[in-house]
Structures are given as C-alpha cells and as structure tokens.
Amino acid sequence: MDISAQGNVIKKKRKWFDKPQVAEDSHYWKPKSEVWVWLAAAAYGLALLLNIIIPSQEVLDPHGYRVLLAAFIVLFVGVYLIALKRLQLRKKLYHKAQFIFALGLALAAWDLLTDKFEILPLPFFPSISEIIRVTIDDRALLLKSMLFSLRLFFVGSIVGAALGLVTGVLIGWWRQWDYWLAPIIRISGIIPAVAWLPIALVIFPTSFTTGVFLIVISSWFPVSSMMAGGIISTPKSYFEVAKTLGANEKFLLFRIAIPNAVPAMFTGITLAAAFSFTTLIVSEMVGAEAGLGFYINWAKGWGVYSKVYAAIIIIAIEFALILAVVGAIRNYFLRWQRGILK
Amino acid sequence: MSEFIEIKDVNRIYRDAFGGSTYALKDINLSIARGEFITFVGPSGCGKTTLLRLLAGLDKPQSGILKINGVQITEPSFKRGYIFQQPTLFPWDTVYENVAIGLKARKVYQEKKHSIKNYIDMIGLDGFENSYPHEISGGMAQRVAIIRALINEPEVLLLDEPLGALDAFKRIELQNLLLKIWRQTGTTMAMVTHDVDEAIYLSNRIVIMTPRPGQIVDVVKVEILGQRNRNNDDFIALRKKILKKLHLVISDEELPEYVI
Incomplete structure (x- = not known):
C-alpha cells in the first residue's frame, strides 16, 4: 500500500463494536457509542410491541399512537442513513441518541402505567393513545382555538414590542424621557400583567381586547428596558468616530446607537414572547370564549383530562414554533455576529 | 497670513474628585503648515493625545484657542x-x-x-x-x-x-x-x-512633549536627503539627537522605552 503520498488515509474496516469515528466536539459532547442509536430505535419498537401485545383496559382506538411510534422509528432510521454521509448530523444524532432512547422507554412506561395496567388514576392520567385519539377527534375545535390564541398573541405582542421599541429608544437617548417614563415602565414590569385581569375585564369591551391589553403590558417592559439598555451601553468611541466622520445627532441615533442595541433588543423580544405566552394562556382561562386557555378550562369542566393534555402539547409546540421564528429573525438581523459568539 | 493650524496658549486641566488638578496641557503654542506631516512623541501622560483630541474638537480647552484656516475649532x-x-x-x-x-x-x-x-x-x-x-x-x-x-x-x-x-x-x-x-x-x-x-x-517635524505638566519641550525638523532608510546616517544621527532630547527631559529609568 502506498503510504508515502501526502494526505493518504489508511482505511480500516470497521467492526460493529468499534467506537464511532466521531471526534470530540464541545457542542455535541456525548457521542458515546453508536449502540445508543440502535437502542433508541429499539426503545420505540418495544413501546410499539408492548402496546400491541398487552390488551388495553379501556375501549379505545390505539391506531393513532401506533402510527406515530412507527413513523418515529422510520424517521429515526431515515435520519441515521442520511447521517452516515454527513458528519455534522451524525455528531448531533449520536449526541441526542441517549435522550431519544430514554424518551422511548418513558413512552412505553407511561403506556403500561395508564392504559395497560391502570396504575395511575383516571381520568387525570390518560394514556397517550387516548390523547392522540381526542386530538384527532377534536381537531376542528383545537385548530380554531390554536388560531385564535395565535391571533391574540401576534396582535398583542406586535403592539407591545412596537411600543417597547419606541419607549426604549426614547428612554435610552433622551434623559427627559428617561426621567418621566423609566419609573412607570419599571413599576409596570414588577406587577404581573395578569394581576390587571379583573380591572381589564371591566374596562375593555371584549375578551379579545382584554387579552391584547394584557399581552401588550407584559411584552412592553422587557422590550423597552432591554432596548434602552442596549442604547445606553453604546461605546463612547463609536460616537466619537461617527462625529469625526460628519454624523449629526439623528445619524448617531439611527446608525450607531440603535444598531448597537439590536442584540439586546432581541433578548428583550424573546423574554417578551415568553411573558406574553404565559399571560395569554392565563387570560384565556379566565375571561375568554375561545383560545387554547379557554379550551383547557372547558375540557376540565367536562372532566375530559385527555383534552387538557392535548391542549398542553399543542401549546408547547406552538410556543416552540414562535421561538423558532423569533430566533430565525434574530439570526438574520445579527448575521454580523456569526463567528464572534459561540 | 495666518498658519493653516494655530494652537495658542492652550491649557487643558483635569480636576479630580478631591479638588486637585492636573495640567494635561500647559501653555501649548504650535502652528502647523498645510501639507505637513507632524508627529508628537513623549512618554505617557504628556498630553499628546489630549492635544490631538482638542484639534479634532472631541474635547475643549479651559483657556487658549485652536484655529484651523483662521476658524476656531469648537466641535468635531x-x-x-x-x-x-x-x-x-x-x-x-x-x-x-x-x-x-x-x-x-x-x-x-x-x-x-x-x-x-x-x-x-x-x-x-x-x-x-x-x-x-x-x-x-x-x-x-x-x-x-x-x-x-x-x-x-x-x-x-x-x-x-x-x-x-x-x-x-x-x-x-x-x-x-x-x-x-x-x-x-x-x-x-x-x-x-x-x-x-x-x-x-x-x-517633517517632530514635537517632543513631557508630562506633569504636559508641555512642548522642543520641535525638531527632520531633514534627511533622499530615501528615508532606517540605517541611513542622517536617520541614525537624528534618532540620537531626539533620544538625547528625551534623555534631557526624562529620567534615566524611563529611557529604555524609547531605545528601539
């Protein structure tokens, strides 16, 4: 074999028990063994098998759950096959494999504890088959509730964030605004927005406008204070450079101070999204006639806890999507930071 | 006709919280011709940066006047x-x-x-x-x-x-x-x-400054014929001359910083 040629790598045939050829990585630091990938797939297979062979206690339709498990196994194997060719994906897969494995076992355990042996009390702890079944059955109302909540969230948080941006800039740039506005915003930040709920319900004509109002106050404070902080923290040298290049005050604000505040602003917007979402669900649970919060309350009223779980899972997915969208917008605006931060 | 840049009797004093004051610049007088390349050398604290900031308009003197083209410098x-x-x-x-x-x-x-x-x-x-x-x-x-x-x-x-x-x-x-x-x-x-x-x-010219108070002690003209080679005799002679000037104005232990 020619080993004198530079860059020539001698390839050894891998045995199945060999450690994977993945280097240590600070981000994906858990690439213990390829075995975990197989164990993870096996865990879902086990969950599926147990669901099929052990008879269920309740009369219900387990097909949704079984399809989901099967789909997951197929997806997982698919990702594994793609990952064989892509190092970065392989690292990620190996890193996550243990967690995915544990999740599979947890699903199987939950199935045994609920539907199969009814160890956990019903109706508070429904099986996943049941949750999936009611989600499919009630999809029209769930979708309507989801869209209603999303609408409320977007209207409220866009208005709140816009207000926060404007007041943040005013407070950060002019000390008169800081003097008069900063204390008010600070106080409004201390009081949880939902504390205003009884008063807001009386003042505003509809439950929708009440919700908007509460979300506006919960997103106003984080955006405003982070924006102001970002502007105040602009290095003096940036202003000095800009002044010697012919900048007037307007230019200093819009081309130096505000761009400098953008990273902090996005931190504020992310915080605002979290606060708003909490406020949204709580306000819907109390005053609204629609939305996911309302749905949870309504399902609880009927004692259908599987629907409560369905709504909770949808809330989690919805909020994760919202954060992903905010993150994508953030990455676009902060593309200049790529490579500076971890 | 007035010079391109004129610095007249400029004083810049920094006051600290205890009522003490430091002369960052004391009685600075200098004029700079159009098209000139002028450098300021001196140990830290001699006010050379302060002088440059005054010329830029990023800082203001307590007394004295800085003019460019006959117009007083007030802002950047x-x-x-x-x-x-x-x-x-x-x-x-x-x-x-x-x-x-x-x-x-x-x-x-x-x-x-x-x-x-x-x-x-x-x-x-x-x-x-x-x-x-x-x-x-x-x-x-x-x-x-x-x-x-x-x-x-x-x-x-x-x-x-x-x-x-x-x-x-x-x-x-x-x-x-x-x-x-x-x-x-x-x-x-x-x-x-x-x-x-x-x-x-x-x-073209080198302004030598000293600290506490920040003052100009000498202005040296650079007259080197031909290419400014760092090993040229004129260059070495001038370097010796300037180092000697700095030697006159700073203490011995501070000197090595300037021997390059």
Whole structure:
C-alpha cells in the first residue's frame, strides 16, 4: 500500500463494536457509542410491541399512537442513513441518541402505567393513545382555538414590542424621557400583567381586547428596558468616530446607537414572547370564549383530562414554533455576529 | 497670513474628585503648515493625545484657542479625520458599509459612492467588501479605518497611535501606506506615536512633549536627503539627537522605552 503520498488515509474496516469515528466536539459532547442509536430505535419498537401485545383496559382506538411510534422509528432510521454521509448530523444524532432512547422507554412506561395496567388514576392520567385519539377527534375545535390564541398573541405582542421599541429608544437617548417614563415602565414590569385581569375585564369591551391589553403590558417592559439598555451601553468611541466622520445627532441615533442595541433588543423580544405566552394562556382561562386557555378550562369542566393534555402539547409546540421564528429573525438581523459568539 | 493650524496658549486641566488638578496641557503654542506631516512623541501622560483630541474638537480647552484656516475649532467635523489606536469599525456593518459611513452621514453617498471602490483597492482589500470587521485581521481593520476617514477628503488627518496595536511587520507596511497616502493626497497629517523611528521615518517635524505638566519641550525638523532608510546616517544621527532630547527631559529609568 502506498503510504508515502501526502494526505493518504489508511482505511480500516470497521467492526460493529468499534467506537464511532466521531471526534470530540464541545457542542455535541456525548457521542458515546453508536449502540445508543440502535437502542433508541429499539426503545420505540418495544413501546410499539408492548402496546400491541398487552390488551388495553379501556375501549379505545390505539391506531393513532401506533402510527406515530412507527413513523418515529422510520424517521429515526431515515435520519441515521442520511447521517452516515454527513458528519455534522451524525455528531448531533449520536449526541441526542441517549435522550431519544430514554424518551422511548418513558413512552412505553407511561403506556403500561395508564392504559395497560391502570396504575395511575383516571381520568387525570390518560394514556397517550387516548390523547392522540381526542386530538384527532377534536381537531376542528383545537385548530380554531390554536388560531385564535395565535391571533391574540401576534396582535398583542406586535403592539407591545412596537411600543417597547419606541419607549426604549426614547428612554435610552433622551434623559427627559428617561426621567418621566423609566419609573412607570419599571413599576409596570414588577406587577404581573395578569394581576390587571379583573380591572381589564371591566374596562375593555371584549375578551379579545382584554387579552391584547394584557399581552401588550407584559411584552412592553422587557422590550423597552432591554432596548434602552442596549442604547445606553453604546461605546463612547463609536460616537466619537461617527462625529469625526460628519454624523449629526439623528445619524448617531439611527446608525450607531440603535444598531448597537439590536442584540439586546432581541433578548428583550424573546423574554417578551415568553411573558406574553404565559399571560395569554392565563387570560384565556379566565375571561375568554375561545383560545387554547379557554379550551383547557372547558375540557376540565367536562372532566375530559385527555383534552387538557392535548391542549398542553399543542401549546408547547406552538410556543416552540414562535421561538423558532423569533430566533430565525434574530439570526438574520445579527448575521454580523456569526463567528464572534459561540 | 495666518498658519493653516494655530494652537495658542492652550491649557487643558483635569480636576479630580478631591479638588486637585492636573495640567494635561500647559501653555501649548504650535502652528502647523498645510501639507505637513507632524508627529508628537513623549512618554505617557504628556498630553499628546489630549492635544490631538482638542484639534479634532472631541474635547475643549479651559483657556487658549485652536484655529484651523483662521476658524476656531469648537466641535468635531468630517474635515478633521481622526484615527484611533483601535480601528473602532462598526461591527454590524460590512467593510464597504463602514467606509461608506462618512458619505452617508454627510448625505453625499449617491454622488460619491464610486470612490469607495478606489479606496478599498488602494489598501488592497478588494474582495473583502462584504466581510464583517471580526472576519478581517487587525492590520486590515486599521487600514479600513484609515480610508473610512480619507473618504471625506479631510483637510487634516489626526492619527492617535494608529499603529500602536500592530506587530512590527504590519507597522512597517502601514507606515508605508500612510506615506503613500500623504504623497498622493497631500493631506496634512498630525500623528501621535511613542516610536521615535516611526516619527523620523514619517514626518517633517517632530514635537517632543513631557508630562506633569504636559508641555512642548522642543520641535525638531527632520531633514534627511533622499530615501528615508532606517540605517541611513542622517536617520541614525537624528534618532540620537531626539533620544538625547528625551534623555534631557526624562529620567534615566524611563529611557529604555524609547531605545528601539
């Protein structure tokens, strides 16, 4: 074999028990063994098998759950096959494999504890088959509730964030605004927005406008204070450079101070999204006639806890999507930071 | 006829919280001719940077007057470009956008944007227009900072130890770039440095300053025939002369800093 040629790598045939050829990585630091990938797939297979062979206690339709498990196994194997060719994906897969494995076992355990042996009390702890079944059955109302909540969230948080941006800039740039506005915003930040709920319900004509109002106050404070902080923290040298290049005050604000505040602003917007979402669900649970919060309350009223779980899972997915969208917008605006931060 | 830049009886005093005061600059008198390359050398605390900031309009004297073209300097202007020791590029803007800032601030971007490419080519950074400041080296960033000021065609370029943060090789490279710019554009250059060789290599006149209080002790003319080779006899003689002057004005233990 020619080993004198530079860059020539001698390839050894891998045995199945060999450690994977993945280097240590600070981000994906858990690439213990390829075995975990197989164990993870096996865990879902086990969950599926147990669901099929052990008879269920309740009369219900387990097909949704079984399809989901099967789909997951197929997806997982698919990702594994793609990952064989892509190092970065392989690292990620190996890193996550243990967690995915544990999740599979947890699903199987939950199935045994609920539907199969009814160890956990019903109706508070429904099986996943049941949750999936009611989600499919009630999809029209769930979708309507989801869209209603999303609408409320977007209207409220866009208005709140816009207000926060404007007041943040005013407070950060002019000390008169800081003097008069900063204390008010600070106080409004201390009081949880939902504390205003009884008063807001009386003042505003509809439950929708009440919700908007509460979300506006919960997103106003984080955006405003982070924006102001970002502007105040602009290095003096940036202003000095800009002044010697012919900048007037307007230019200093819009081309130096505000761009400098953008990273902090996005931190504020992310915080605002979290606060708003909490406020949204709580306000819907109390005053609204629609939305996911309302749905949870309504399902609880009927004692259908599987629907409560369905709504909770949808809330989690919805909020994760919202954060992903905010993150994508953030990455676009902060593309200049790529490579500076971890 | 009055000089291009006139500094008359300038005093700049810093007061501390305990009522004490330090003369950063005391009774400074100096005039600078148009097209001159003048350097300020001296130990730290001698007020050379303060003087440069006063010329830029970034700071104000307690007494005395600074004039350019017979007009008193009161605030910063694009006509007096300022280069800091750190490049201080705006991290959210690309190289191109950083260079364009001056034109945009003055609202002449549309008429003059064609010159941006020429300047970027001049410093050998073509192809880096869309890079962000953290993606280029310190020497490259300082070159961008220099053309960012030059794009406004300033009457004078104020350089505050612009090469202080660079390694020896980059320093020489950028010294030659500054000389090239000075010869091509004829811009008046006023530069603060702590490197005597750099001062001799670049300038027409060297202003020697001392600290506590910040004062000018001497102004030395650089008269070297032909190419300014660092090993040229005139160069070495002048270096000796300046070091001797600094030796006269500073204590022995501080001297080694200036022996290069």
